[in-house]
Amino acid sequence: MQSDQPIKKPPRGTLMIQGTTSDAGKSTLVAGLCRLARRAGVRVAPFKPQNMALNSAVTVDGGEIGRAQALQAVAAGIDAHTDLNPVLLKPTSDRGAQVIIHGKARMNLDARAYHDYKPVAFEAVLESYRRLQAAYDTIFVEGAGSPAEVNLRERDIANMGFAEAVDCPVVLVADIDRGGVFAHLTGTLACLSASEQARVRGFIINRFRGDPGLLKPGLDWLEARTGKPVLGVVPYLHGLTLDAEDMLPRELRAGAVGAAGGDASAGGAAQGDVLRVVVPALPHISNHTDFDALRAHPRVDFHYVRAGAQPPAADLIILPGSKNVQGDLAFLRAQGWDAVLKRHLRYGGRVIGVCGGMQMLGREVADPHGVEGPPGSVAGLGWLDFSTTLTREKTLKNVTGRLALPGAPALAGYEIHMGETQGPALASPAVRLAAADGGDGRGDSSDGRDGRSHGDSAERGERPDGALSADGQIFATYVHGLFDTPAACAALLGWAGLADAPPLDYPALREASLDRLADTLAAHLDLDRLFGAIG
Known part of the structure; x- marks a missing residue:
């Protein structure tokens, strides 16, 4: 159900959402922002320069992209196409991956060989980004992993390397449910260069559950220490039906009804109504x-x-x-x-x-x-x-x-x-x-x-x-x-x-979850400051 709050319209430009860790909520946040922009009548597109994931989707132009970008396209009300995720890496082992460029599998490379290949991959990234700039008003970019991975800084095309190349602002998101959220944010900022630190416009804290009043002293400390504003604290949203980028559910059992025991040899008719x-x-x-x-x-x-x-x-x-x-x-x-x-x-x-x-x-x-x-x-x-x-x-x-x-x-x-x-x-x-x-x-x-x-x-x-x-x-x-x-x-x-x-009706559940996510972001983020950071 769409909120009756006034619709805020993001300006033309680009904003990149980076995370302090994998699974901090970057994909979900970009999906919600795309849905908010779509509600405001903005031509909006998601973008992820480089994705490493085994969940993928087939695009309208006959290629393959990360599943999260296909979900974000649904949120934005556009067809999923290969420019939304120009580089997709699908791991085949602990050290190697299939390299997909503009939707097509090009080769299998180990980590060192791919590092050497990154300048070529980056050209594909910039080509796609330029096409999106020409076709859409607002672009929400999703980073990969964390920009604090200093061992991957050289030839980076997924986080600050991309942001620096196209000169776009960045917002950092951290998952408070993991614990150590203030260390994550200040530590990530400390790992960045001076120009990268200046590029960070603020923080978003994700998956909060508890009394917001107890969190405020920490937020005040964070802002005083870093000089960066906290743009919002997003509550933990239970029961969202959204496609996962890659990871299996955190729970060993997800969506279970009733109890089960024994072993899988006990086949046959379903037990009762389950x-x-x-x-x-x-x-x-x-x-x-x-x-x-x-x-x-x-x-x-x-x-x-x-x-x-x-x-x-x-x-x-x-x-x-x-x-x-x-x-x-x-x-x-x-x-x-x-x-x-x-x-x-x-x-x-x-x-x-x-x-x-x-x-x-x-x-x-x-x-x-x-x-x-x-x-x-x-x-x-x-x-x-x-x-x-x-x-x-x-x-x-x-x-x-x-x-x-x-x-x-x-x-x-x-x-x-x-x-x-x-x-x-x-x-x-x-x-x-x-x-x-x-x-x-x-x-x-x-x-x-x-x-x-x-x-x-x-x-x-x-x-x-x-x-x-x-x-x-x-x-x-x-x-x-x-x-x-x-x-x-x-x-x-x-x-x-x-x-x-x-x-x-799973697609209907997904749509309802996207609307619920967008309503939550509208209620808990300072959209004036967040959209004001778009450049």
Whole structure:
């Protein structure tokens, strides 16, 4: 619900939001500011020069950007396009990442090699920023990590290096819920050069809960010590439904309803009015925003299971996307998930594999070109009769279609994967996608050897995707965002055992959260001073 407070209009220009730590609230703050500017009728755009994240989105111009920038685009009321996040790094290991420039994967580099490549990446950053300046009135820029990381100062393109290059003002945000907020702010400021310190126009303290009166002496001390104003204290907002940039939820269990015990071998019908859903927290899990709608559903008891933890009893196990399928397969086996899945299916449980999770369910995953690690191949979990070969070229598509379930409910989602999957199991697809959403079939999960996966779909102008096992227990697809469409979410929960599963409109929840966030910022930030800092 939009606040009835007078709408303040930000001026033309740029303001950069930097944080004292990762997850300080930069992404959320930029989203809220974009929504406020949109309400004021301003042509506003978010911008993040460099993002490191495994949650990503497909853009209107056929590229890939960080998920947080796609959310900020929703807040701003614009299409997500590649200029919003010109450099995206997707980690494939502790030391290496896939480098995506202007939405397209260019190469895999280790940290040292990427440091040498930064001047080239910075040119892409400045190109995108100049295009945004020409198209929009106000730009809210999000930094990455912290500008106090002195070891990364040389050739910095993500924080003060960008701010200095384009001469834009900066506001620092810190998370008081972590503790040590005054040390974070004064320490960060002390790590900056004189020109960078002068660029900081003020502070925002995020995620405060408690008596504001008890905080005021600290705020007075901070302002006196630094000479910088505190532009606002944002309260802790519980229950926001917003796409995460990268990190899994802080809680081991998020959005859980009811209690669960035992292990995941106890598959079968949902217990009472609740469906128990379990997702292994893979080391290289990607696009875990796929499950935000499940975490928000009132009749889903959702658990992420981290390394070393015993999986709770489950009706549905979902294997998520992965940026290192072979490595995460090894992790699953080391954690005993192969045995867990075997017991789970034996007792009638259901399994969904999404993207990399789908590839794991097949007979083999081959990486002959070393796309995600050393070249080679590994045996899959073997539950579906197909094999996957990882390719150098990435499939990026926004798609629409219908589930191959009773009633053929409609869905909308997206594909982000590097692989071609072939095999007999694909003759029984899990999803039928509108052919207009796809191109030449590169990377599609179509068999192409016996033609059976194309028959009726071709007549309807559709292309098949994924596989539904003969016994109906396993649903595998390349499509991300399965649960975001209300009808598809309800159908999948019903298939998994939740009788009369109610639809949940996740996009509507997201919109309501963005409005609630904007209302909160309007009430707790000094917008006159904040917008006055825009330059």
